Amino acid sequence: MVSGNISLHLKSGDVNLKEKSLAVINPFQIHSASQKDENSKGLYSLYIDKNWIEKLQYELFQNNEYFLFSEVLLDDKNIYLQFISLCKNIFDDYFCIKKEEDIIEFISKLMIKNYDKKLVISKNILFCDIKSYIDKNLSLNMSLEEISKQFLITSFQLIRIFKKELQLTPYQYILNQKVNLAKELLSKNLVISEVALNAGFNDQSHLYKYFKQIFSYSPKEYQDSLIK
Secondary structure (H helix, E strand, O other): OEEOOEEEEEOOEEEEOOOOOEEOOOOOOOEEEEEOOOOOOOOEEOOOOHHHHHHHHHHHHOOOOOOOOOOOEEOOHHHHHHHHHHHHHHOOOOOHHHHHHHHHHHHHHHHHHHHOOOOOOOOOOOHHHHHHHHHHOOOOOOOHHHHHHHOOOOHHHHHHHHHHHHOOOHHHHHHHHHHHHHHHHHOOOOOHHHHHHHOOOOOHHHHHHHHHHHHOOOHHHHHHHHHO
16 A cells, blocks of 8 residues: 555556555555655555455455455545554554554455445454453553454454444553553552553553543652642
């Protein structure tokens, strides 16, 4: 996938990307690209592993046949903005699980739109067990794949289970639980750096960022309010 002010040169002919459009290039499709304007900025390219996307297609449609994208140019402003946001998030300091979720969600939307299939999601009775497992391992920086393997399901199924039961993604649920655990530990007057470690944040700055994002005050401000 690629976005930006460029011309794609394909065997079937040239495709000119507009300012806010996205091109999807299928595997093994011979192509080259050139900038239409040397001063233009904002070019993003995202390469998706073919085996990974085949697996996701099967999870979506239960079909072993690999489907190519029927359109090269996706002239949809909303899809373009989602793609740009995804690319920026990949390079941001979000937890790994957040980046995994964003990629799966974005690619799934594209495939469902492209194939015009109905997504069938079966009922899953494992939700309580999965939730309990996550709650017991909040101090770990878990990935979607690690959680999924514990319950013999796929990452895509894991996201759908949480969205169905809680209207949250696993990332959103884990982040809320981590922040609330941090709040509980802060109330015990533990050192903030120790709280960050025990609550599963990468460091104190990550704790500060997400704690303030959810509660609108910093961990230090919360501790100081308890003392007062």
